[in-house]
Amino acid sequence: MPRPFTPKVLTANDLLLGDAVWLAPDGAWTRHMSEALLIEDQASADLHLLDAEARGHEVVGPYLADAQSGPHGPEPTHFRETFRTRGPSNRPHGKQQAA
Amino acid sequence: MYRYTEFDRDFVRSRVAQFRAQVERRLDGSLTEEEFKPLRLMNGLYLQLHAYMLRVAIPYGTLSADQMRQLAMIAERWDKGYGHFTTRQNIQFNWPKLAAVPDILDALADVGMHAIQTSGNTIRNVTADHFAGAAADEVADPRPVAELIRQWSTDHPEFQFLPRKFKLAVTGSPEDRAVTAAHDIGLRLVRQDGELGAQVLVGGGLGRTPMIGKVLRDFLPLPDLLPYLEAIVATYNLLGRRDNKYKARIKITVHEHGLEEIRDLVEAEFPARKALFGGIDQEMLAAITAQFAPPAFETDAEGDVTAWYHADPVFRSFVDTNTAPHRAPGYAILTVSLKAPGETPGDATAEQMRVLADLAERYGHGELRISHEQNVILPHVPCRYLKAIHDALREAGLASANVGLVSDIIACPGMDYCALATARSIPVAQQIAKRFEELKLEHEIGPLKIKISGCINACGHHHVGHIGILGLDRAGVENYQITLGGDGGPDAVIGERAGPGFAYDEITDAIERLVLAYLDLRETPQETFLQVYNRTGSAPFRTALYDRDEDSADAA
Ligand code: HEM
Ligand code: SF4
Numbered sequence: 001m002p003r004p005f006t007p008k009v010l011t012a013n014d015l016l017l018g019d020a021v022w023l024a025p026d027g028a029w030t031r032h033m034s035e036a037l038l039i040e041d042q043a044s045a046d047l048h049l050l051d052a053e054a055r056g057h058e059v060v061g062p063y064l065a066d067a068q069s070g071p072h073g074p075e076p077t078h079f080r081e082t083f084r085t086r087g088p089s090n091r092p093h094g095k096q097q098a099a
Numbered sequence: 100m101y102r103y104t105e106f107d108r109d110f111v112r113s114r115v116a117q118f119r120a121q122v123e124r125r126l127d128g129s130l131t132e133e134e135f136k137p138l139r140l141m142n143g144l145y146l147q148l149h150a151y152m153l154r155v156a157i158p159y160g161t162l163s164a165d166q167m168r169q170l171a172m173i174a175e176r177w178d179k180g181y182g183h184f185t186t187r188q189n190i191q192f193n194w195p196k197l198a199a200v201p202d203i204l205d206a207l208a209d210v211g212m213h214a215i216q217t218s219g220n221t222i223r224n225v226t227a228d229h230f231a232g233a234a235a236d237e238v239a240d241p242r243p244v245a246e247l248i249r250q251w252s253t254d255h256p257e258f259q260f261l262p263r264k265f266k267l268a269v270t271g272s273p274e275d276r277a278v279t280a281a282h283d284i285g286l287r288l289v290r291q292d293g294e295l296g297a298q299v300l301v302g303g304g305l306g307r308t309p310m311i312g313k314v315l316r317d318f319l320p321l322p323d324l325l326p327y328l329e330a331i332v333a334t335y336n337l338l339g340r341r342d343n344k345y346k347a348r349i350k351i352t353v354h355e356h357g358l359e360e361i362r363d364l365v366e367a368e369f370p371a372r373k374a375l376f377g378g379i380d381q382e383m384l385a386a387i388t389a390q391f392a393p394p395a396f397e398t399d400a401e402g403d404v405t406a407w408y409h410a411d412p413v414f415r416s417f418v419d420t421n422t423a424p425h426r427a428p429g430y431a432i433l434t435v436s437l438k439a440p441g442e443t444p445g446d447a448t449a450e451q452m453r454v455l456a457d458l459a460e461r462y463g464h465g466e467l468r469i470s471h472e473q474n475v476i477l478p479h480v481p482c483r484y485l486k487a488i489h490d491a492l493r494e495a496g497l498a499s500a501n502v503g504l505v506s507d508i509i510a511c512p513g514m515d516y517c518a519l520a521t522a523r524s525i526p527v528a529q530q531i532a533k534r535f536e537e538l539k540l541e542h543e544i545g546p547l548k549i550k551i552s553g554c555i556n557a558c559g560h561h562h563v564g565h566i567g568i569l570g571l572d573r574a575g576v577e578n579y580q581i582t583l584g585g586d587g588g589p590d591a592v593i594g595e596r597a598g599p600g601f602a603y604d605e606i607t608d609a610i611e612r613l614v615l616a617y618l619d620l621r622e623t624p625q626e627t628f629l630q631v632y633n634r635t636g637s638a639p640f641r642t643a644l645y646d647r648d649e650d651s652a653d654a655a
Contacts, residue, residue: 084148089515
């Protein structure tokens with residue numbers, strides 16, 4: 001039996017800086033997961049992934065990550081993705097620095 | 100100190116120019132990531148969770164003061180003001196921008212450094228005892244041999260596409276501070292009837308399937324070294340599995356074929372290889388050895404250190420814990436700890452790098468070393484300068500007297516940086532170190548090695564930690580598995596799993612229970628954690644770890 005689809009965001013690393021970026025509803029890459037497009041079905045997930053894989057001049061290693069809808073937009077469901085929205089826990093660098 | 104030849108310099112420069120063109124072609128879209136990735140990895144450039152990471156080789160852990168200053172400059176100019184020293188005697192920069200990497204590589208080339216063969220299925224950066232050339236217990240300085248191997252292996256046409264990465268380590272001391280038994284090939288220099296040679300271990304490695312290296316040859320005369328190594332790597336190149344990445348390391352080849360068969364194949368391959376070398380390697384070794392001549396040691400190096408030692412208890416503790424016996428009278432080997440409790444193990448700020456470079460230049464014959472335990476060493480220090488060095492280190496936040504103790508923890512970058520990680524390791528190390536600092540028990544506990552990896556790849560050497568910690572992802576939550584009784588010394592042992600893992604907020608308490616149990620179990624203050632474990636077995640330690648959990652679960 002196929003597993004039921006869980007909502008996803010499309011994420012990758014920026015080619016120039018290497019930091020985490022997410023696909024926004026307007027097709028641009030955003031540095032804030034809360035501004036990402038929450039993908040609700042398998043068919044559009046597959047399409048978005050294919051599309052992102054063709055944008056290798058902008059990003060590296062696009063993949064679909066589980067997410068859930070929160071009060072301020074999509075939120076991570078796994079701790080690895082949570083760290084990607086913040087940066088390392090030992091130094092105030094990465095996204096938490098900009099915030 | 101060793102200076103690279105003109106050939107090396109040209110080679111490194113041309114590699115930088117080549118990579119600069121490759122980056123340009125990646126940025127203008129003419130190279131895809133699939134095409135670019137192997138090229139960047141060959142130049143030490145990884146993509147991690149939050150940024151690119153550049154891994155720079157520090158061959159056999161030896162750095163000059165100028166090189167250290169250049170690393171500081173790079174950290175400030177192109178990174179976020181710090182660098183991370185690793186268990187493979189590399190330094191990693193965690194925040195370089197892709198377009199800046201060729202400039203960084205040029206700046207490294209200015210001081211004879213590079214990031215070549217820090218990645219890929221090649222013979223990697225050769226590591227050596229970080230006390231090499233200084234230790235009182237040394238049979239011979241392992242660095243000339245390491246450098247000979249570096250020259251032979253760099254761009255070796257036959258060995259650029261091995262089944263998997265290949266790591267060598269060399270020690271010149273019976274203490275084996277280079278963990279040779281956990282390498283694809285480990286060399287231990289020994290003397291037999293006055294002749295210098297090496298005991299050759301093969302098939303060690305940690306990672307997914309940890310194995311201790313096995314003795315392939317008890318005594319290999321030095322003149323046979325390169326042909327013999329070549330015979331081993333050639334045998335592996337043909338025999339090693341390319342169908343399955345997890346079975347590709349030589350440890351699996353040795354395991355599947357047996358040591359006897361490997362030995363026969365190597366011995367059969369050896370004569371043809373030996374004939375090809377025709378002695379040129381020995382001329383090279385002689386030339387290299389001359390360049391590793393020890394510095395001109397001072398006489399009367401001791402000065403008034405004894406008076407200070409008795410007068411100042413903080414200084415005494417620093418000297419007792421962080422120095423090791425030097426081969427020259429009145430000298431010491433000083434280990435500067437990069438493990439101040441609460442700091443990131445192995446990190447040094449640009450300012451700290453400069454302080455260390457200055458100290459090496461003023462007081463330590465200009466030499467620095469990086470240890471696989473992620474500390475910095477001043478290998479040649481006249482004892483009369485120890486007090487001045489200690490004072491300077493205190494100001495720089497580098498005077499922790501904890502080398503070899505519970506807070507001198509090895510930790511890989513884990514999920515704070517590494518894209519392969521299954522859990523964090525740095526904050527676990529920070530918490531444990533701080534806990535024992537609060538308990539004020541560190542010196543009472545004595546020698547204890549805790550090593551933490553953030554995934555099964557075992558970059559933090561957890562299998563050979565007296566206490567090893569492996570961070571895993573269990574159903575979407577960080578979980579930490581403990582191994583006990585590992586040993587990275589001359590009689591290396593892989594630790595045993597203690598039982599079920601612990602949650603992120605339980606692991607520090609669990610380690611505290613283990614260590615307190617040890618204090619109860621030991622018969623004398625001299626009996627170390629590892630000795631007690633070897634005497635009692637794991638049972639009392641498991642009780643300390645798990646019984647209490649049941650109590651509290653009952654109570655809850
Ligand atoms: C952060 C980027 C890193 C990546 C992507 C990485 C990747 C890996 C992988 C995949 C392996 C297993 C290879 C195999 O078994 O065939 C490995 C092994 C190893 N790594 Fe790393 N590593 C990283 C950082 C480090 C650091 C920071 C250190 C030092 C603290 C380190 C030291 C080692 C060592 C010693 C091994 C050998 C374990 C063995 O014998 O198999 N690595 N690494
Ligand atoms: S052990 Fe795993 S998490 Fe740690 S650095 Fe190596 S690959 Fe990354």
